[in-house]
Amino acid sequence: MEGTNPVNKKLAAALSGGAVLVLALTGCTNSSADDKNDALDAWAKKVCDAVQPQAKKIEAASAAIQKQTSDNSPTTAVQKTDAQAFQDMSDAYKAIGAAVNQAGAPEVDNGKKKQQDAVKELNDLSASYVSLKQQVDKLDTKDQAKFADGLKDIATQLDKLSQTGNDALKNLEEGDVGKAMAKQSSCKSASASASAPAPASNG
Numbered sequence: 001m002e003g004t005n006p007v008n009k010k011l012a013a014a015l016s017g018g019a020v021l022v023l024a025l026t027g028c029t030n031s032s033a034d035d036k037n038d039a040l041d042a043w044a045k046k047v048c049d050a051v052q053p054q055a056k057k058i059e060a061a062s063a064a065i066q067k068q069t070s071d072n073s074p075t076t077a078v079q080k081t082d083a084q085a086f087q088d089m090s091d092a093y094k095a096i097g098a099a100v101n102q103a104g105a106p107e108v109d110n111g112k113k114k115q116q117d118a119v120k121e122l123n124d125l126s127a128s129y130v131s132l133k134q135q136v137d138k139l140d141t142k143d144q145a146k147f148a149d150g151l152k153d154i155a156t157q158l159d160k161l162s163q164t165g166n167d168a169l170k171n172l173e174e175g176d177v178g179k180a181m182a183k184q185s186s187c188k189s190a191s192a193s194a195s196a197p198a199p200a201s202n203g
Contacts, residue, residue, distance in 0.1 A: 010155040011065060011082065037180060042104045044180035048187035050099030054092040061085035061092075075141040078151070083136045090129035099123030108178050114177075117168035128161055 059083075068081045101119045105111040132154055139150040173181055181187045 011151055011158060037107075037143055037176060039105070040108045040176055040180040041183065043103050043186050044177065046103040047099055048181055048184035052186040054096050054099075057092040058089055061088040070109040075139075075147045077142060078155070079139055079141050079147075082151075082154075083133050086129045086133035086136060090126045090133065093129065094120050094126040095127065100172070106180075108176050114168070114172045117147055118125075121166070121168040125161070128157075132157065132161075 018090060028166075064081050064085050068078055073081075097119045100122065107112070107116040135150070135154055140146045
């Protein structure tokens with residue numbers, strides 16, 4: 001019988017893919033110093049400064065699930081950790097969405113639409129993680145086989161979630177916006193933390 005341990009490893013692997021979403025917001029494009037656009041730089045600073053603590057929060061939530069997979073924890077401990085991690089991720093994406101919203105539209109072509117699409121995407125992500133948390137909360141911790149099946153289902157959804165849903169963010173930070181974000185030290189450190197190598201999954 002498959003215990004919760006290998007399944008939670010799957011969850012951790014799927015989760016590490018989710019960290020990529022934060023990367024989409026932390027412009028990783030290289031920037032040359034002569035790209036001078038004060039308004040855009042100010043916009044990027046506002047967003048990057050807000051994203052950095054949330055990227056750390058997402059990273060910590062992911063790490064908590066990873067840690068839970070390294071020892072054969074009881075189902076109740078796995079449930080508690082995973083539910084809290086999903087809640088934290090939901091809060092973080094919501095906060096990033098609010099930050100992008102408050103920053104206003106960047107001064108680029110279609111800036112307003114790009115901004116609105118990204119905010120919607122972040123809020124949708126936040127809602128998806130709330131839904132995952134609710135599913136974890138409902139799992140039967142007394143029956144290990146059922147619990148493992150439930151986790152497997154959640155890992156599948158998480159995998160899908162990590163592979164979709166950052167098109168609008170990529171759109172928002174292409175071109176000049178990406179260059180402006182790449183100059184911000186807070187974005188650099190956020191992308192460094194979000195791109196920490198994930199443990200290899202053999203599932």
